[in-house]
């Protein structure tokens with residue numbers, strides 16, 4: 471089963487459109503063992519409410535070799551729980567280097583099957599990522615319009631729309647898939663733009679980061695979804711993992727209420 475298929479299947483079966491971000495910050499813990507235990511506990515407690523998880527690689531890289539081991543543990547635990555893993559690395563480089571990134575993060579060796587990618591170096595640099603994802607049943611999520619306020623510096627003036635066109639073009643090569651292997655990142659912090667990006671990329675899975683800590687609200691995101699309620703994943707990291715300090719039950723409650731708010735928004 472491909473990443474897109476697995477996520478969509480989970481959305482339909484469990485009625486969840488939530489992506490749980492796992493971004494453990496060392497300064498929140500006594501030591502690395504404490505960080506590890508809490509991160510794995512949050513994963514397990516929030517799994518019933520998640521369509522997928524999204525570890526941001528920076529937080530694991532910051533822990534050195536221990537972080538890489540933890541990332542593999544997180545991916546293995548997710549696999550046991552039946553949760554697809556979307557690795558947030560925002561990788562992008564000239565083709566030969568992109569090939570190495572794709573080999574590292576999309577060939578399944580770390581347990582993730584999807585990766586966020588940065589198109590700034592040009593569309594030809596997406597090819598190794600897309601080819602590797604297709605060969606392995608994975609997915610890439612291309613940055614189209616990011617959630618941060620400064621995105622407008624470089625992503626305005628039709629740039630995001632040009633990237634969206636490329637996502638649509640790439641997906642035309644997979645006419646048989648409901649949601650092909652090229653998805654797109656559109657910040658949940660731009661609720662007024664979601665329906666337009668949905669229309670520009672009608673078959674792309676959309677990742678909508680920014681729920682919770684960055685101020686986006688589940689009730690504003692319905693424009694990103696297809697009529698059947700699939701096609702997008704709203705993502706929260708701090709708002710789940712640190713919902714109330716290190717209280718794991720509060721993390722589970724936050725994930726459950728994000729899930730419920732997303733479902734309620736789609737019923738209106």
Ligand SMILES: O=C(O)c1cc(=O)[nH]c(=O)n1[C@@H]1O[C@H](COP(=O)(O)O)[C@@H](O)[C@H]1O
Nearest residue numbers: 526558586616617657679683684706707708
């Ligand atoms: O690709 C991403 O996931 C991403 C794209 C974007 O436009 N904005 C964004 O915040 N993210 C990531 O989503 C997560 C958001 O974290 P919270 O603000 O704590 O929910 C971080 O890991 C970011 O790196």
